[in-house]
Amino acid sequence: MNFDALSYKLSPLQVEYSIRCIANAHSIAIITHQNPDGDAMGSSLAMRHFLQAIGKDNVTNIVPTSFPDFLSWLPGANSIIQCELQPEAATAALRDADLVICTDLGEPTRVAALSPILAERFNEYNANNPKLLIIDHHLSAIANEHPEQIAYPDSASASELVFRLAWQLSRHASIQDRDHVEEILDNTRDILETFSFPKALTPDFATCIYTGMMTDTGNFSYNSCQPEMYSIVAMLLTTGINKDAIYDRVFNAYSADRMRLMGYCLYHKMRLFPEYHTALITLNRREMYRFNAKSGDMEGIVNLPMQIKDVYYSIFMREDKIPTHQLTDANGAKVKTKISFRSQGNRPVNQLAREAFRGGGHMNASGGEYFGTVDEAAKKFVEEMPKYMQKT
Numbered sequence: 001m002n003f004d005a006l007s008y009k010l011s012p013l014q015v016e017y018s019i020r021c022i023a024n025a026h027s028i029a030i031i032t033h034q035n036p037d038g039d040a041m042g043s044s045l046a047m048r049h050f051l052q053a054i055g056k057d058n059v060t061n062i063v064p065t066s067f068p069d070f071l072s073w074l075p076g077a078n079s080i081i082q083c084e085l086q087p088e089a090a091t092a093a094l095r096d097a098d099l100v101i102c103t104d105l106g107e108p109t110r111v112a113a114l115s116p117i118l119a120e121r122f123n124e125y126n127a128n129n130p131k132l133l134i135i136d137h138h139l140s141a142i143a144n145e146h147p148e149q150i151a152y153p154d155s156a157s158a159s160e161l162v163f164r165l166a167w168q169l170s171r172h173a174s175i176q177d178r179d180h181v182e183e184i185l186d187n188t189r190d191i192l193e194t195f196s197f198p199k200a201l202t203p204d205f206a207t208c209i210y211t212g213m214m215t216d217t218g219n220f221s222y223n224s225c226q227p228e229m230y231s232i233v234a235m236l237l238t239t240g241i242n243k244d245a246i247y248d249r250v251f252n253a254y255s256a257d258r259m260r261l262m263g264y265c266l267y268h269k270m271r272l273f274p275e276y277h278t279a280l281i282t283l284n285r286r287e288m289y290r291f292n293a294k295s296g297d298m299e300g301i302v303n304l305p306m307q308i309k310d311v312y313y314s315i316f317m318r319e320d321k322i323p324t325h326q327l328t329d330a331n332g333a334k335v336k337t338k339i340s341f342r343s344q345g346n347r348p349v350n351q352l353a354r355e356a357f358r359g360g361g362h363m364n365a366s367g368g369e370y371f372g373t374v375d376e377a378a379k380k381f382v383e384e385m386p387k388y389m390q391k392t
């Protein structure tokens with residue numbers, strides 16, 4: 001196997017900064033975004049496996065909200081601190097850690113009730129006293145200002161970036177062209193010696209990275225044309241992981257209720273706006289209750305209408321409780337509506353998500369929210385549609 005098949009995507013500055021972060025930290029907390037998906041879970045758990053493989057023994061994974069059942073088998077998932085279940089433990093782990101690593105996350109706002117504590121860490125940011133490391137593939141304000149942070153919106157997944165960091169750390173060549181590298185190497189020689197592939201390339205690490213890469217590309221069916229992704233997959237497979245079994249555990253894991261919910265959405269709830277090549281599906285709380293819908297059960301419904309010829313935009317809306325930390329923002333609303341936007345090709349949806357629905361995201365996959373019922377949110381969307389959706 002050729003373990004040299006990648007380019008050095010991360011800059012020397014980023015690699016050095018990561019080394020300084022990791023070398024100086026005794027306790028490390030890894031956090032990812034609320035409603036964690038396969039990439040959030042995969043990238044954050046992989047980071048822990050990597051850190052443990054290089055000798056860091058005080059590493060904690062935190063998730064702000066629950067994760068779906070079809071990800072609960074991931075190696076290490078059983079020891080994650082879930083903030084909704086253990087708010088005090090989550091708060092303490094995040095606040096007291098020497099180093100906080102954010103994977104698939106670049107803004108302190110996307111961690112539900114933990115936002116104020118994470119915001120403190122962002123506000124106190126000081127590259128000379130590294131206590132915060134971001135590894136993300138979203139646009140991130142802090143990463144724009146601080147080039148030592150790792151944020152690449154052109155990467156298909158945060159998991160790929162975690163892999164690249166681990167891989168580059170094992171390749172001293174990627175950090176040798178810096179003036180002060182000798183000094184850093186002197187201070188961190190012990191830890192650098194342990195950054196070795198394939199030692200850190202364990203089956204658990206590989207399973208988590210593969211899961212994140214697979215889920216954020218729809219099993220390598222979109223955002224998946226960069227050749228190096230497949231070099232990474234090839235390296236992961238050398239650990240003996242079974243990628244077909246991972247697919248099976250993630251994608252063939254629906255409950256009967258969830259299958260029926262999908263049928264209901266498509267048959268009864270999908271509205272088509274042919275002029276705008278747009279499909280809209282909405283679900284209220286009563287309907288979700290009827291199908292016993294749990295967190296994660298709604299994942300992927302937004303993608304279904306994209307399989308229709310000539311549908312280029314798909315929007316999925318579902319009602320949600322307003323969490324206590326958002327009550328002051330809610331302006332008296334009784335419920336909020338969570339919205340997913342998807343599009344195909346050169347048809348951005350992030351501007352709509354940002355301007356009309358307090359959200360944002362990638363060009364073809366964004367999200368947002370609306371304080372009000374799903375019917376009110378749908379009405380607003382239909383009003384906004386002509387401004388944002390292309391007719392061709």
Ligand code: 5GP
Pocket residue numbers: 138339340341358359360361362365366367368369
């Ligand atoms: P999903 O529809 O799967 O919940 O989210 C798709 C993408 O949209 C996420 O990967 C994330 O980049 C973005 N996103 C979702 N919800 C929000 C939100 O409330 N705010 C922002 N800024 N981005 C979001």
Ligand code: MN
Pocket residue numbers: 039040104137156157158216
């Ligand atoms: Mn992601």
